[in-house]
Structures are given as C-alpha cells and as structure tokens.
Amino acid sequence: MSAQLFVVATPIGHLDDMTYRAIDVLKSVAIIAAEDTRQSALLMKHYNIATPLTACHDHNESNKIDILIERLKKGDNIALVSDAGTPLISDPGFKLVRAAQENGIRVTPVPGACAAIAALSSVGLPSDHFSFEGFLSSKQSQRLLQLEKLKANTHTMIIYEAPHRILDSVADMVNVFGGDRQVGFAREITKTFETIKKMSLAELHAFIESDRNQQKGEIVLVIAGATEEKDLEQEALDKLLLRLLQDLSVKAASQLAADLTGMKKKVAYQRALELTSAND
Template identity: 65%
Template structure:
C-alpha cells in the first residue's frame, strides 16, 4: 500500500507551540522533506526527532518531487515541513502536494501555527472575509500597481513583508490606500520581541520610522478593507483642509502642504485644489 504525505505545521517562533501530534508524526514517518534541513534541525533536535531529512525548496522541488512520490508509492510515509508555520503558505510544497493527489496518494494536514492567521486573529480587523496576498513585489512600481489593484477590495488584506522593505511598503500603502486606512503591524509573532500594533497606516508608518527595532524580524501587515463611507468622510476632511489652505496659499503650495499632512498624492490634491478654487 502507498504511504501518506503529511503536511505538518511547525512553530513560527515559540517551540512550545509544537503540537504533540506534529511531534509524533515527524517521529514515525520514514523521511521529512524540509525547506531547509539545517534550519529545521534545531526544532528536530529539541524534540529528539531522529527521522532522516531531505531538502525540498523552491530551487529543487521540481527535481525532488519524483523521488518523494516514488517513496510514497513504495509505502513510505513522508512529512512535509517548512522553515516555520504551515507549509505552502508563501512556502514551498505545492508541487509535491499536487503530485501526490495526481498519483492517488493520501494527503493529511497536521495543522498548527500560521503567521497570517495568527496576525489576523490579533489584529482587531474584520476576519469574516479576508485575502492572503503573501509578499508584495520588491520593485516600487510593481508594488504600487499591485496595491492599486487592491485599493477598492472590501476584504481584510494580509501581507508578509521583509524587514528591509517595510518602510518602503508602508509608504506605498499610505500613498495608495490613504493615511487613515485601518491597519495592524504584527512582528516577531510568538517570539521574545513580539509587536502587535493596531492603528492607521499613517501612524504605523511613523511608528516604524521612529523605532529601528520595528524594522527587524518577521513581519505581517493586516490592512482593513475599502470602506466607501469612510472614504467619503476622508474626502470631506481633505476638502476642508484644502479650502482652509487655499485661503492663504497658492494652489501648488496648498497641495504640497496637504500632501505632507495627509500622505495623499500631491498631483491628485493639486487637481482637487484647482477644482475647489474654481468653485
């Protein structure tokens, strides 16, 4: 009989989050397919798990899948793990799981930690409808294009972000989504220096800019969905600000100052200021 492919979640920081079932599954299978065998070695050693491991990551998964499927067909049980959290959630493993289904091999999830869901649960943002978007593009232009496509999405949005890009990404969020959009920064979840900060995008950007520690570690951003009523309210507030500035400043200067105060695009504020001045 064919073996079983187990998709096993591992801790995202605190080893105490490792479930008994996950531990027993890794101890009793014949081989563990790990994203990084050296990284996973720390967890396996902590729980005295001596099962052989093999690397299965983005760069070799295509070549590794036939080997692992062959072992499963011969009756071996295989456990798939990533460096942290639930495999396949912005981690390798999709090709292996798909190939197992195509080969008629049983696939069993062993659930546990997932940074995206942990962040959502603690964010204070609506969780009835949400979309996990993974990592944004690294290049500014592509990142802004992606955000423009999500700007009017009413669902709560969840992103992973690298620490060296967090300031640039937050700046782009502010520019595209607006300074007042509700958001939550979840950093180093379950670890010693965990941060859960719910605020607006503008305040989060200032918070991260003023604290270098918030620019380190594993980061999840949870962004509130588009709210038409809130957008109308924000527009009314912006118009009120522009009208006041136009009493003392020319259009260009008023738009520039409003952009600095609100985080909105200067060109859009300039066009709006022109319209208000004509009125």
Template identity: 55%
Template structure:
C-alpha cells in the same frame, strides 16, 4: 519507468505538518508523533529543521525540499511514498505551502493517487488576524508583495478598493518602503496593523492609521526587524451623502471645460455619484 500507485497495495502517506513560528511549545502532540514515525522528512531548510528535531529528540532523516528543487526532486519523494514509506513535509516555520514551498510536491502526490494528510498548527497570517482587531469574517491573503517598487505599486492599485481585510507578509528591510506605498495608494487614514515577531519574545502588535504607522516604524529601528505581517482594513465605499476625492477630481476637470450643470451631469455618469450631490459640490467650488 514510472511507478504506478496500483502496483503497491500499501502506499505511503504524505503528511503536511505545521511547525512553530516562534514559540516551540506551540507544536502539537500529533505533529511530534508524525515526525517521529515517518520514514523521511522533506524540509525547506534541513539545517534549520535539524535544530527543531534535535530539540524534541527526533532522529528521522531529513531531505531538502525547497523552491529551487521541489519540481525536480518530487520524483524522489514520490518513489519513497509509492514504495510504502510515509513522508512528512515541513517548512522553516508555520504551515507548509503558505508562502512556502510544497505545492508542487502535494500536487504530484495527489496526481499519483497518494493520500495527503494535513497536520494543522501554527500559521502566521491566521495568528496575526486573530489578534489584530480587524474584521476577520472575510479577508484576502496576498502573501509577499513584489520587491520592485513599480510592480508593488501596481499590485496595490488593483487592491485599492478591496473591501475585505487585506493581509501581507513583508521582509523587514522592505517594511518602510511597503508602508510608504500603502499610504500613498490606500490613503494615510486607512487603519493598518503591524504584527511582528509573532509568538516570540519581542512580539508586537501596533494598529494605527497608515500615515501614523509608517512614522512610528520609521522612528524605531527595532520595528524594522524580524518577521512581519501587515494587515489592512478593507476599503469602504463613500456614504450616499458624500463625494469621493476621485469624483471631485473628475468634477474639477470638467468644470474647466463646460458649464456647471453639464459638468455635474457628466461627472455623475462617469463616477456613478448622484447628480444632485455633484451639482451641490460644483456650486460650492464655483463659490
């Protein structure tokens, strides 16, 4: 029979605890206190987290909570919480749930009336954004792009005209492929920043147009190692006095089939570019 939160006057708290993404000095005093005081730590990889706890002399027991078991094992953690024990949720690095496991456990806990308390700290995407020099007032975090080329390109096509700063995580062995697809779809001149090995010894920030950034990474195998965050400047609409490459492509197709004036008028209707600009472009193309 399911345990009800109402049966226990002292329900435990589920703490969502951020841990360092590299430099161990980045852990907060509050995080250390919580990890010492809870009855159990739910960890993405118990072997990895055991080294972190050992470094800080923390003896709290660990239990696995990863993407393959968190749906099924959630009841195990809920039972401990409903019995009055506090539990901390951590991932291998950074803030849990951000491209890491934990969402299902947090949702189950909230549904059961259990208090969920965040203990904030390091997060790779925010760390990268803070030092990238790209607009940070509005941004979109896309996590990891699909591993398969076709699916990755399809996702990027949907983001092609996103005006906010785009942030991706990428595995080092797919970095060059990803940069190639970004250049192909977003254009070689779009400004991008590679933030690699954040807070670690070989931390790197490199900001270049996508074509140059891809070539720079291809020329240096060391840049294809470690944890990577890719940031991309948002799309900017062409100015009122310019004609986009896509509008010119439409115009060229229509010029093959109809008179200049009619082609410019139809191209304006299709693309939204002003007719007089397209008419002038058509004159130039007709010579």
C-alpha cells in the same frame, strides 16, 4: 494502509507551539522533506526526532518530486515541513502536494501555527471575510500596481513583508490606500520581541520610521478593507451618469461627469458603458 504525505505545521517562534500530533507524525514517517534541513534539524533535536531529513525548497523541488513520489508509492510515509509555520503558505511544497494528489497519494494536513491567521486573530480587524496576498513585489513599480488592484477591496487583507522593505512598502500603502486606512502590525509573533499594534497607515509609517527595531524580524500586515464611503461615492457617480445619459451620448456624458467630479475621463467613460449595457 497506503503511504501518506503529511503536511506538518511547525512553530513560528515559540517552540511550545509544536503539537503532540506533529511530534508523533515526524517521529513515525520514513523521511522529512524540509525547506531548510539545517533550520529543521534544530527543531528535530529539541524534540528528540531522529527521522532523516531531505531538502525540498524552491530551487530543487521540481527535481526532488519524482524521488519523493516514488518513495511514497513504495509505501514510505513522508512529512513535509517549512522553516516555520504551515507549509505552502508563502513557502515551498505546492508542487509536491500537487504531484501527490495527481498520483492518488493521500495528503494529510497536520495543522498548527500560521503567522497570517495568528496576526488576523489578534489585531482587531474584521475577520469574517479576508484575503491572503502573500509578499508584495520587491520592485516599487510592480508593488504600486498590486496595491492599486487591492485598493477597492472591502475585505481585510493580509500581507507578508520583508524587514528591509517594510518602510518603503508602508509608504506606498499610504500613497495608494490613504494615510487614514487602518492596519494591524504584527511582528515577531510568539517570539521575545513580539509587537502587535493597530493604527492608521500614516501612524504606522511614523512608528517604524522612528524605531529601527520595528524594521527587523518577521512582519505581517493586516489591512482594513475599503470603507462604505467608497461605495457611496460610486453610487453618486452612477446617479450622475444615469441622469446625463438620458440626454447625452456616452462620450458626452462621461466627459461632463469627468469635468464635474475631477475623475479620469477614461474611468467615467468605462462606467458609462457598463451602465448603458446594464440598462439595455
């Protein structure tokens, strides 16, 4: 059998979450490509895994790819691991996996822990339709733009956030999504100080502001999608615009709709154009 690249999930906190298969694979491969060899060495020592480690992270992945692909072509099985959880989920590894696929090398997942899915499964928000948004921008201006784009999403959204930014990010979410929007807060999943709660964004901001311990560790936010109330508002606006468009031009109808509803004229004008096109 030709060599394989194994994408191996590792525990996100509790070491007992390591799977038997993951241990067997890590013991059997020729080399383990790790995001942080020092971090992974601790896990390997715990499970008596003596396989050599090599660093493969954001800063060297592009330079390391050719070396690893060459070893795979020669018949050496390689395992890819991140510091914790499933590789590529807000962690390095995408470039290596893509290169393996492009070179006809089999990529085999060894599933296990993933903070995003663990949080989604435990906070009590709809899980039938969700999106993973990763980390938001560290710059507030960019973060606000990202949140504005997500504001109207009706599905559940999963976001990772750094502890030193969590308070500011939640404050921005309150401003953009509204303080009543429901959110799941999952911190330090599977670890000693695990915290899993569901509340409104306004309540979450007050909770983490009053307890600095909640501003530490690995944090996952699971945010409820926009409610049907937004759909009803859009339906009412459409009805108003359609009636006005029977007697007025697009420009006049959108201006009057903006005056009556308080919405921005540009938004009303764009929607009036869309309705006009749809009815042509």
